[in-house]
Amino acid sequence: MALSVTIDPSDSGRLVFSQPITPPQASAFLWTKPPASRDALRPDPGERPMAGAQRRFLIDKSDLDLVFSLRHGLANQYVRRIQPIMAKAPATLPAWMPAHVREQILAFKLPSGVHRFTGVKPWGDIVVWIRQGTYMQVEAYQEYPQDIAFYLGLAGGNARDARLLLSVYTQFNADLRLLVEQRKMSPADARDELRRINDAVFKLVIEGTVAMLGTGASMTAMNTTLRSLSTNIVATARRSQVTRIKPINGKLNVGGGHETPHMTNLNPIKAGSGGPSSGISNHVRGYMEDMDQIFVPRSVTFMMSSRLRFVDVDWTAATQAAAKVMQVGGKVEMNIWCQGFQAQIVKKAFERAGFRNVTISGKGTGTMIFAFR
Structure with a gap:
């Protein structure tokens, strides 16, 4: 039976031979001069070889020199699939490109x-x-x-x-x-x-x-x-939510930055908030309002914040989410920048979410909210 090869219709980077062959045999069949690159043609790891031979191989289709030098009509098949910009025709690029x-x-x-x-x-x-x-x-x-x-x-x-x-x-x-x-x-x-x-x-x-x-x-x-x-x-x-996680040592800094490298720092990287945008240790990207979608229920024993702006949080949604992930008896110590009656709004939100002994200390940028779950 004559050897033949086809392009896998579900994955254009996979070549399927009509019978098992070794990598050197596959390379010699595909090219007049086998390529030097080890990544040019690789055995498909999804197939278990028998005596070093198999039918499926993966080709580096990003290398056009490699692809266009294929024999047995494969180069023409790839040209039709890739539709490259040829030098003799007017070159076009996406309309959104400046x-x-x-x-x-x-x-x-x-x-x-x-x-x-x-x-x-x-x-x-x-x-x-x-x-x-x-x-x-x-x-x-x-x-x-x-x-x-x-x-x-x-x-x-x-x-x-x-x-x-x-x-x-x-x-x-x-x-x-x-x-x-x-x-x-x-x-x-x-x-x-x-x-x-x-x-x-x-x-x-x-x-x-x-x-x-x-x-x-x-x-x-x-x-x-x-x-x-x-x-x-x-x-x-x-x-298809990924498995929820547990904060390091049960400790969580909402809006956390560089000040708490030894606990989990939940930070959405929000432009204009004044917080860090990179290099945060133990960073989990997300909002306080979505804590219950990120962390395992009852996995947080301590929740804090530093310089968290009142205006950056939906406090009703955030405190309800926090109530779901904090252990009974878990402690809250949050520095929240408040003005006027904003601290009272936060206090009432924690109380409605089921937190106990909610108290306020300080004012303005020094406002602290203390509570227990």
Whole structure:
């Protein structure tokens, strides 16, 4: 039986041979001159080899020189799938990409590597991945907004849903950045990796990302795509909540920064709040209002805050969430910047949530709230 090979329809980075062969045999079959890179072709770890031979292999499809030198008609199949920008045709890039970024790409001014450009607010950075070779390979994407106001618009003003969307999309930004900038994957391969290892939530995010990467996707179209997906993402995220965690030693600093490196610091990284935006030890990104979605019930024995602004918290929702995660007898010592009757509002919120012995000390930026669960 003659040996043949096909591209896996569910994963274009996987080649499937008609019969088991060894890696050297696969490489010799695919290329006239086998590539030197060890990552060019790898055995699929999902298949158990027999006597060193197997049918499925993974190819580095981000290397166009490698892909376009494939034999047996595979190169043409990849060309149809990838649809690269060829030098003889007018090159087009996504409509959301600013003119100055397009000009640098099309003028071949960017060397191989990852390049960041400031995006149009509220959207994040534009990330351009370049690989120079016989062909210049270009992949680009724009990071999702990190402004809660943007997600309030998507969620129809529902603050809880907006915070959940913010968490999902900013985590996607962080994961993609890790794979592209630290692990040196192309953006397409990074999205494939996230699709493989993550749950249904990120699969929906990737669906939206791919839709927005089309050359005709304007800013308006991008926002429309996100809005259409937001309801499903919120519902799916709630169904597939990751396992809740326990704070270090039962201690939690709400809005915590650098002052408490030996406890868990719950901080949403909110612009304009005056708090730190990076380098926080034991950082868990989130709002006090969502504590019950983050921490194990009755796992918090001590809750504090330093310089937490009254205006940054929905105190009814926050104290109710705190009541669910604090142990009976757990202690509260929170410094909250209050004015006028704001301290009384916080006190009543704690009392309505079931906290005992709620007292106020100090005023203004020195306001302290003490309580027991």
